[in-house]
Amino acid sequence: NAGVTQTPKFQVLKTGQSMTLQCAQDMNHEYMSWYRQDPGMGLRLIHYSVGAGITDQGEVPNGYNVSRSTTEDFPLRLLSAAPSQTSVYFCASSRTVRETQYFGPGTRLLVL
Amino acid sequence: RKEVEQDPGPFNVPEGATVAFNCTYSNSASQSFFWYRQDCRKEPKLLMSVYSSGNEDGRFTAQLNRASQYISLLIRDSKLSDSATYLCVVNKGGTALIFGKGTTLSVSS
Numbered sequence: 001n002a003g004v005t006q007t008p009k010f011q012v013l014k015t016g017q018s019m020t021l022q023c024a025q026d027m028n029h030e031y032m033s034w035y036r037q038d039p040g041m042g043l044r045l046i047h048y049s050v051g052a053g054i055t056d057q058g059e060v061p062n063g064y065n066v067s068r069s070t071t072e073d074f075p076l077r078l079l080s081a082a083p084s085q086t087s088v089y090f091c092a093s094s095r096t097v098r099e100t101q102y103f104g105p106g107t108r109l110l111v112l
Numbered sequence: 113r114k115e116v117e118q119d120p121g122p123f124n125v126p127e128g129a130t131v132a133f134n135c136t137y138s139n140s141a142s143q144s145f146f147w148y149r150q151d152c153r154k155e156p157k158l159l160m161s162v163y164s165s166g167n168e169d170g171r172f173t174a175q176l177n178r179a180s181q182y183i184s185l186l187i188r189d190s191k192l193s194d195s196a197t198y199l200c201v202v203n204k205g206g207t208a209l210i211f212g213k214g215t216t217l218s219v220s221s
Contacts, residue, residue, distance in 0.1 A: 024196055032207075035211075040213070041213065042199070042211050042212060042213035042214060043156070043199070043211040044211075045209070045210075048207060048208060050207055056140065056207065058208060059208075090156070093203055096143075096208050097203055097206075097208065097209060098144040099211065100146075100158045100161075101148075101156075101201075103155035103156050103157070106154075106155055
């Protein structure tokens with residue numbers, strides 16, 4: 001039981017490049033979410049999903065897309081990276097939003 | 113008023129001390145409350161849920177005051193290993209969680 005896995009662990013991008021951050025969970029959780037964490041800002045919700053085929057925006061969705069074609073996977077796409085997207089990205093999953101969130105180890109992204 | 117507010121600290125305490133963290137939330141419709149712990153450069157992990165009647169887990173006690181929209185975390189007999197950032201988390205009644213910015217605790221010998 002791997003829990004929540006994220007790849008890559010670390011990535012450097014140039015401004016304007018696109019990439020996909022991968023997130024997968026093997027706990028059959030319906031609720032999955034993406035957060036970014038910046039110094040002094042805490043964790044901010046980017047997008048979330050309450051089940052396969054259903055996604056919605058969080059607090060800071062601009063510049064990011066998500067999809068949920070399966071229960072297990074919830075990739076986050078950066079369409080055109082900007083230096084303001086330099087951050088640590090965490091994926092989390094839970095049975096429902098009111099229950100314990102299990103976080104992945106994070107992806108550290110640097111946009112030059 | 114921010115949705116979830118915490119005193120950022122840092123709280124610097126000696127081993128064995130008792131320390132309390134406070135958190136306030138703005139949405140009176142909030143339904144679920146949690147304390148998470150985050151070690152440096154690691155992912156957050158659930159410390160404990162917070163129930164209306166208050167709850168205890170070993171050296172940790174959480175309290176909820178719905179009337180004042182206030183949550184607290186008490187740590188007794190602090191250990192070096194308690195050094196971390198403690199995040200107050202609130203489910204605002206919908207499908208999203210709101211995280212506070214965290215309170216940093218440093219326990220020294």
